Amino acid sequence: MTSSVLAWIWSERFWLPENVSWADLEHPPPGVEYPRLGHMLYALPLAVGIYVLRQIFERLVAKPCAHILQIHEGVPRQAQPNAVLERLYQSKTCPDMKQTEGLAKQLDWDVRKIQRWFRVRRNQDRPSTQIKFCESMWRFTFYLTIFMYGICHLWESPWMWDTRQCWHNYPFQPLSPEQYNYYVAELAFYWSLMFSQFIDIQRKDFMIMFVHHMATILLITFSYANNMLRAGTLVLCVHDASDIFLEAAKLANYAKYQKLCDGMFVVFSISFFIARLIIYPFWIVRSVLLESWEIIGPYQAWWLLNGLLLVLQTLHIIWFYLIARIAIKAIFKGKVSKDERSDIDSSSDELNQSLKSKDNNHNKSLNGEPHDH
DSSP states (O other): OHHHHHHHHTOHHHHSOTTOOHHHHHSOOTTOOOOOGGGGGGHHHHHHHHHHHHHHHIIIIIHHHHHHTTOOOOOOOOOOOOHHHHHHHHHOSSOOHHHHHHHHHHHTOOHHHHHHHHHHHHHHHSOOHHHHHHHHHHHHHHHHHHHHHHHHHHHTOHHHHOGGGGTTTTTOOOOOHHHHHHHHHHHHHHHHHHHHHTTSOOOTTHHHHHHHHHHHHHHHHHHHHTTOHHHHHHHHHHHHHHHHHHHHHHHHHHTTOHHHHHHHHHHHHHHHHHIIIIIIIIIIIHIIIIIHHHHTOOOHHHHHHHHHHHHHHHHHHHHHHHHHHHHHHHHHTOOOOEESOTTOOOOSSOOOOOEEOSSTTSOOOOOOOTTOO
């Protein structure tokens, strides 16, 4: 039963071009290595190592930096102990008006007191500014490091300058150590993000981020298994580029360097536009959509991968519209102020943050997936 399910999932007719089999990729010429799905298993212990490294980094590097910048952990206001309200809170953190009125009658409390209790209780579960600062500093460090590694590798790769090289002799393209390290590091990072969701303070977008991380892991794994690494490394690098500036803007925001936050957010907006609305569609998607059709022809997985890339491009356009609204306000009014949804954990890729203006009547939010590769 298990073997038949795996055979259906990894059908050669679906994932590979015509007249190519998995056996062909398992027996490369002497001195040549092709990607194998088993290689990806090394990402799991590496993910544990990355999580441990994150804990060490946050305690020994990020937390001292937060103290230097006078970002204190803070003690949230504690909600009044109440077994009835706590029981409902565990299943529903924001009860509707009917439930609130019922609780008010049951406890003989004012409706506003019930609403205040739930508001305080939600704030009690939110991570402090210091925790968010440490998390952002870790992501900033990882994105910067992995982007520099990726760009150094790609700079010397012929397919960065001529994207047709992504498809010449596909899928019989040798695997380089740099490609392997890049892919496994990215995959391990997303596995570590998934692990940490069950250990860290649980956020209200837990399920959304879980699905996001799982989708990213599957896409990275599938693109590795069918040796679409050349185009995959380009996608990874383009998406990492703008995330560096987003995390930098958040760090400045938590440290209350308002002008620096505004400036970094504008830089992030520009880098997002260049990377995801110019380079990504006109350089990468064009190659996967047109050049691959011309050189190797379409096959079943080709339609799936191109569909995902086009959906992602649609999301890029929507995200940039929301980003531009905040960036314009930052330029002309200097009002990019505060992370509104403190209980949102944006991974990589990507945005999944709300930055709100000083005027509480004009809240803006960004929702995104920095590494839906």
